[in-house]
Amino acid sequence: MSSQPPSAEVRQITVDEESAGQRLDNFLIRMLKGVPKSHIYRIIRSGEVRRNKGRVGADDRVAAGDVLRIPPIRLSGRAEEKAANPAPPREFPLIHEDEAFLVIDKPAGVAVHGGSGVSFGVIEQIRQARPQARFLELVHRLDRETSGLLLIAKKKSALKALQDQFRERTTGKTYLALVKGAWPARLKVLDQPLHKFLLPDGERRVKVTSREDPEGMRSVTLVKVASRLQAPHELSSSSPEGFTLLEVTIKTGRTHQIRVHLASAGHPIAGDEKYGDFELNRLLQRSGLKRMFLHAWRLALTHPLTSAPIELQTELPAELQNWVTSQKSH
Known part of the structure; x- marks a missing residue:
């Protein structure tokens, strides 16, 4: 319709x-x-x-x-x-498409939908680019500054089946995150409830809370060290232990879950403007890292129509990979 x-x-x-x-x-x-x-x-x-x-x-x-x-x-x-003046039509890099759903590689800096001061997002732009499509709906969300895999359903039955998988936690969602400092290899599970609240200006924030908090939502994040990066001289004062690239798998999909869990462990994500180290972020900007280093990397799910297992992956975008390479060459 x-x-x-x-x-x-x-x-x-x-x-x-x-x-x-x-x-x-x-x-x-x-x-x-x-x-x-x-x-x-x-x-x-x-x-x-x-x-x-x-x-x-x-x-x-x-x-x-x-x-x-x-x-x-x-x-x-x-x-x-x-x-x-509707959203300008735009297609995004396509990772997968079939009759049930499509998966794009969302760039950082683009909201997934309009609202909260943003007049349009990915879904509005794709609908404009595909006027013949009868049904296009977001299956899940990514923060505006997060890049990577984003699912869009092309049928109502696919939307429901995929959302059920996300809700029942049968999907495998793994992100790549670069954090401040040397992440301890033994720290593999973060199981801390999260509590949403509003700042005086109405902006939404999330914090780790106690298990007794009735408003706390159980949140589980699995962390694996992928590699370590020495800090170049101009960043060493703010991050003397360098940086760690993490593979982060979320078992629950809470708002800002990865960002808050990693920051509360003392290792905020590089470039995170809400929960990060603001002095370090300023230096990172100067060194060429202009965005938050969080990327939705891998996704495992069951096809909503055929029940076949599907694994999807999209590598680090050029701006993140180039920054890592440039730091290693210092």
Whole structure:
């Protein structure tokens, strides 16, 4: 079903087979391109959106044949401009594609979706680049500054099957992370609950918490030393023990999990602007490392349609590999 522009009149939208099972909020966000999420939640909460003439909640799932009443929607000047100027179409480096899903190598610095001050992300750009695609949905997320493997479902059945694998932790997700200092080889398992909180300006942060914290979410990270790197002279004052390249496998997919677990162990990720060593980051920028050194490297999963095992991998992007090589040559 194609998305519809905002309208100043009441509309009726019939849910098609491909959209059946989606949450109402996600369905409307997809359908009402350019309408701020806050506005969509407001019209749902107020009861202005009706399903088959009855009230409906944001987390209710729509079924094929449902008739949704959408109230008149007038946009502010900025929102109108956004609706008139959709995301620029863009394809990303393709690692795998079949009838069920595709896997791209996401570059650092690109959000996976719009929101939180970002007008568009990977998913909006791919949808614009593939106007004929009936269904494209993110299976999972990567932080904006993290590069690497990102899965996008092309069928609703594939989306559900893949998300179930992520939730049940049957996927194998391994990242490459360069951290400050000499990571102790014996430290292989980080099993510490994480607690989300907001800064006074509303920005989201995560911290390690105690097992007694009712808001703490169990988080397990496995760490293996891949190689060690001596710090060149200009970085030795801030990281006298050099750096360690780690293979990091997450058993749980919590927000900022790897970044917080490694930082709390005393070895923050190089270039991490939220949880890192800020003095070291300044020197790293000067030495040519312009981003956080975290890359979604390997992914093992079961194919959602054939049940065959699949292993995917994408090597370090050039800007990270070149930086490592340049440090070794000092």
